[in-house]
Amino acid sequence: MIKAIALDDEPPALEILQSFCNRIDCVDLQKTFTKSEDALKYLKKYPVDLLFLDINMPAISGIDFCKNLPHKIMVIFTTAYSEYAVEGFTLSATDYLLKPISFIRFEQAVERAFAQWKSQNQNQEQQYLFIRADYSLIKILISDILYIEGLDDYLKIHIQNQKTIVARMTMKSLLEKLPETEFIRVHRSFIVSISKIEKVRNKTIYINQQEIPVSASYETTFFALLNKE
Known part of the structure; x- marks a missing residue:
């Protein structure tokens, strides 16, 4: 199952993402954030597979946030502004969802992410794990x-x-x-x-x-x- 978080400065948008994720078996939305600094702190401690990321946020744009991610992660951009689409895909985004997001379109994006995640896991054959111990994430082959x-x-x-x-x-x-x-x-x-x-x-x-x-x-x-x- 894909482990995911979501970052959006609008709580209603996060509620929609949460409700959509609850209807799909292959994704586990573990946490939602309205502040980019909180999301970044979480990602540094708890690596996830997928990030639902709003682009137009007050403190930092989703584009800039994506460039500062602490590790490689799939990103599905969510925004009300279609002009960001091209820039989003130049960052190798998994998908780009235009608000208001329909469940059918959301499901398509998650299925694409799941296929990508599955392919990566098969190729890597899970060579290592990160285990939390001694207040750290320890990499184990x-x-x-x-x-x-x-x-x-x-x-x-x-x-x-x-x-x-x-x-x-x-x-x-x-x-x-x-x-x-x-x-x-x-x-x-x-x-x-x-x-x-x-x-x-x-x-x-x-x-x-x-x-x-x-x-x-x-x-x-x-x-x-x-x-x-």
């Missing part, structure tokens, strides 16, 4: 993850030749971020990297000199996967 250990509301991400990272998140939320062909849950408290498994004896997995149990709830799926390899 997926290929370096050995296994994940769950401890109440915390996770310990065990990484090859690196310090273990402790993050406050759930097993389910992290598993959703990992490539399903490369990671599998084998226990209520363990997710393992399939490629890092050194051996399996009875119902115990060995990874990097660690013994990881396979619980009854997950053993059928796990051993069926091993038999396919």
